[in-house]
Amino acid sequence: METVIEVKDLVKEYIIVKKESGLRGSIKSLLFPKKTKFNGVNGISFSIAPGEIVGYIGPNGAGKSTTIKMLTGILHPTSGSIKVCGISPQADRKAVVRKLGVVFGQRTQLYWDLRLGESFELLCRIYQIDQQAYDDNLAILTDVLKLQEFINTPVRQLSLGQRMRGDIAAAMLHSPSVLFLDEPTIGLDADAKHAIRNFIKEINRTRGVTVILTTHDLDDVEQLCSRIIVVNNGKLVEDGPIGSIIHKLTPHRLLVVELHEPADDLTTPHATVIKQEGLKIWYQFEKESISASELIAALSQKLPIQDISVKEPNVEDAIREVYKTTATR
Amino acid sequence: MLQAYWYITKMKLLVNLTYRFEVFTSVATNLILMLASVFLWQTAYKGGSGSVESLSLQDITTYTILSIIISTIFVCDVQNTIYYKIREGQIVTDFYRPIPLFACYLAEDIGEMLSSLLNRALPLVVFASIFFGIPWPASFGSFLLFLPSCLLSYAILWLLSALIGLIAFWVMELGNMGNVKDAIVRVLSGSIVPLWFFPESVQTVSKFLPFQYTYQTPLGIYIGNTSMSEALTSMAVQAVWIAVLYLILAAGWARTKKKTLIQGG
Numbered sequence: 001m002e003t004v005i006e007v008k009d010l011v012k013e014y015i016i017v018k019k020e021s022g023l024r025g026s027i028k029s030l031l032f033p034k035k036t037k038f039n040g041v042n043g044i045s046f047s048i049a050p051g052e053i054v055g056y057i058g059p060n061g062a063g064k065s066t067t068i069k070m071l072t073g074i075l076h077p078t079s080g081s082i083k084v085c086g087i088s089p090q091a092d093r094k095a096v097v098r099k100l101g102v103v104f105g106q107r108t109q110l111y112w113d114l115r116l117g118e119s120f121e122l123l124c125r126i127y128q129i130d131q132q133a134y135d136d137n138l139a140i141l142t143d144v145l146k147l148q149e150f151i152n153t154p155v156r157q158l159s160l161g162q163r164m165r166g167d168i169a170a171a172m173l174h175s176p177s178v179l180f181l182d183e184p185t186i187g188l189d190a191d192a193k194h195a196i197r198n199f200i201k202e203i204n205r206t207r208g209v210t211v212i213l214t215t216h217d218l219d220d221v222e223q224l225c226s227r228i229i230v231v232n233n234g235k236l237v238e239d240g241p242i243g244s245i246i247h248k249l250t251p252h253r254l255l256v257v258e259l260h261e262p263a264d265d266l267t268t269p270h271a272t273v274i275k276q277e278g279l280k281i282w283y284q285f286e287k288e289s290i291s292a293s294e295l296i297a298a299l300s301q302k303l304p305i306q307d308i309s310v311k312e313p314n315v316e317d318a319i320r321e322v323y324k325t326t327a328t329r
Numbered sequence: 330m331l332q333a334y335w336y337i338t339k340m341k342l343l344v345n346l347t348y349r350f351e352v353f354t355s356v357a358t359n360l361i362l363m364l365a366s367v368f369l370w371q372t373a374y375k376g377g378s379g380s381v382e383s384l385s386l387q388d389i390t391t392y393t394i395l396s397i398i399i400s401t402i403f404v405c406d407v408q409n410t411i412y413y414k415i416r417e418g419q420i421v422t423d424f425y426r427p428i429p430l431f432a433c434y435l436a437e438d439i440g441e442m443l444s445s446l447l448n449r450a451l452p453l454v455v456f457a458s459i460f461f462g463i464p465w466p467a468s469f470g471s472f473l474l475f476l477p478s479c480l481l482s483y484a485i486l487w488l489l490s491a492l493i494g495l496i497a498f499w500v501m502e503l504g505n506m507g508n509v510k511d512a513i514v515r516v517l518s519g520s521i522v523p524l525w526f527f528p529e530s531v532q533t534v535s536k537f538l539p540f541q542y543t544y545q546t547p548l549g550i551y552i553g554n555t556s557m558s559e560a561l562t563s564m565a566v567q568a569v570w571i572a573v574l575y576l577i578l579a580a581g582w583a584r585t586k587k588k589t590l591i592q593g594g
Contacts, residue, residue, distance in 0.1 A: 074424040076587050094427040102425045109422035113344045125333035126428050
């Protein structure tokens with residue numbers, strides 16, 4: 001199988017100096033620092049094929065950003081190997097970053113004092129983009145990301161949503177084949193989020209750009225990613241298509257029943273009552289052992305049912321389930 | 330690639346030319362400093378033997394004025410640039426561009442240097458001429474040697490600053506390191522008081538340090554206190570220091586890249 005990104009047994013060890021509180025503590029840790037080692041990333045392996053949109057998710061401090069930084073050549077791994085487009089980012093950072101577009105949602109690569117367009121001009125020179133290609137590319141980006149209204153505004157005066165669109169355009173100017181997005185929708189309003197998601201889908205479809213997305217916004221994941229990689233505590237815990245991960249992690253479904261009068265016996269052999277509020281009852285059942293319609297049929301024979309609804313588990317439930325089961329340290 | 334550096338320089342130059350208030354305060358502070366120093370020298374010379382170490386009052390006045398003027402041009406922001414970028418984690422955005430970091434910072438400083446030449450050094454030259462007469466060089470030849478020597482001085486100062494910046498990658502909390510270095514440079518470079526006034530022992534030690542080659546060398550050439558051959562020798566020493574500092578920076582940077590610490594995110 002052809003791969004764009006190949007990561008094998010990646011480990012990144014950090015040395016933490018433990019600071020003690022108080023004056024005595026700070027003097028003590030100045031003279032005799034207590035150093036402890038901990039693995040921010042602890043043996044992660046995966047490979048990504050061209051044209052995939054992969055969600056790289058995990059709770060805060062799981063090692064997501066560390067992995068991205070190693071993939072872009074900013075950090076050096078303690079052990080393990082990385083190949084991006086066949087090149088190791090540690091051996092030849094400059095060659096690798098030419099093929100990458102990177103956006104860190106909480107930082108900007110645009111020049112604060114310059115107008116947005118001037119930052120683009122600078123990038124054009126840094127990446128030595130051919131003038132014709134640059135003009136064409138910028139025209140497309142301006143159109144899709146709607147940059148024309150603020151391309152002549154100094155970056156420091158842009159709103160967060162505008163700045164983010166500017167940053168994404170900046171990352172795409174040199175037509176990279178891989179795009180890293182680290183929390184691209186953080187702090188954005190619904191409209192800006194929508195625009196950015198559309199853009200990601202668009203470049204993936206039209207240019208076949210591989211996208212690696214880290215985010216805490218699971219709507220991003222649900223709408224964009226065909227595959228997710230879940231990390232926690234520096235370890236890879238799940239890797240696969242979104243649907244099958246949900247299926248695997250949350251085999252339960254919920255049936256919510258509302259009665260029009262109280263009933264004595266609520267039990268049924270196929271499902272368990274997990275919650276009850278007045279006339280509303282929540283049943284949990286396994287979709288492997290009984291279908292929703294069978295359960296409804298069974299219940300309607302003994303209960304005075306007024307209303308009924310089935311709840312599908314979503315990504316959020318699945319992810320929470322993963323975090324819960326792997327949060328042991 | 331050169332185009333990219335030139336664009337950085339140009340943009341920094343243009344942006345800086347729009348900061349008017351900062352320029353005004355900078356010119357004012359340096360003017361006060363200049364007046365105070367010259368008056369101090371005038372008083373010192375009045376009581377004494379007339380000239381110290383063959384330096385006339387006119388020479389020392391020119392030396393002081395020029396010293397303050399070139400200090401406004403020698404912009405070495407690289408240490409602060411790196412320090413703040415590391416503190417805020419912003420340095421990552423410089424890493425994912427296919428261009429060397431230090432070269433970009435140099436391009437920025439050069440842009441700032443060019444803008445300072447126009448809006449700081451030039452007004453100071455005008456004011457100094459009004460108050461004390463035009464600070465002419467000793468001869469046309471010494472002026473011609475002064476210019477390349479200034480460039481070499483700047484290279485030494487910039488490399489020293491870059492080395493301080495490099496330390497920021499390792500310690501996170503640079504604290505006063507930059508200020509300590511700046512203070513050492515100010516005294517040992519002869520920018521305030523030429524080292525010729527210092528005790529013999531200090532002068533001897535100083536010959537083996539890079540500092541006096543940053544201010545005293547070009548200024549000594551300008552006022553004609555150094556002979557032609559002495560000037561060329563000093564410039565050769567400047568070049569050696571540039572080579573040495575550059576090699577240290579390159580070696581340190583190669584090691585640093587492998588162990589970079591990056592804050593947050």
